[in-house]
Amino acid sequence: MQNNSIKSVVATGIGSALFIIIGIFVNIPIFGNTSIQLQYAVLALFSTLFGPVAGFLIGFIGHALKDSIQYGSLSWAWILGSGIVGMGIGLLRQKYDISKGIFKLPNIIWFNLAQTVSVFVGYALIAPIGDKIQFAQSWSYLFVQGFVASVSNALTIGVGGTILLAIYAKTQTQAGSLSKE
Numbered sequence: 001m002q003n004n005s006i007k008s009v010v011a012t013g014i015g016s017a018l019f020i021i022i023g024i025f026v027n028i029p030i031f032g033n034t035s036i037q038l039q040y041a042v043l044a045l046f047s048t049l050f051g052p053v054a055g056f057l058i059g060f061i062g063h064a065l066k067d068s069i070q071y072g073s074l075s076w077a078w079i080l081g082s083g084i085v086g087m088g089i090g091l092l093r094q095k096y097d098i099s100k101g102i103f104k105l106p107n108i109i110w111f112n113l114a115q116t117v118s119v120f121v122g123y124a125l126i127a128p129i130g131d132k133i134q135f136a137q138s139w140s141y142l143f144v145q146g147f148v149a150s151v152s153n154a155l156t157i158g159v160g161g162t163i164l165l166a167i168y169a170k171t172q173t174q175a176g177s178l179s180k181e
Helices: 002-025 039-050 052-070 076-091 105-135 139-170
Strands: 027-031 034-037
Touching (some): 002 027, 002 039, 002 052, 039 052, 039 076, 039 105, 039 139, 076 105, 105 139
């Protein structure tokens, strides 16, 4: 048990650091402080490997530190949204357990269903409501921004996350794959 908690703490630190670095240096602006950000594919990989708690913490801590470094101000609703994305992907990881070396079409469908729902809950629902409370911005702007961010992040995770999970799964030995000649 202690070994797993040590792994989760280390994974949280490494995942958060990767989230920050990739988020700062690899993003493509698309709409009012909203951009295509590849760190969400890495968040998906870490959430799948280490579970919902590590996924939440990586998304939450990584996003908070990235925004404080990059912008100097924080939108707690969007930070919470990133945590929800990591947690949501991690919650259903048994449906696409890449540690067994298998990531076939049913696993890919489950992964993309989990990430899409998590992304839309985090960014199209939680983030606009939180920004309304924190910044008193107009609903129409907030929900458009949340929708654009959700579509962008779902596509980023759908492509980048699926590729990362497939590559990782190929590095794992499948049960029963070794045979004696």
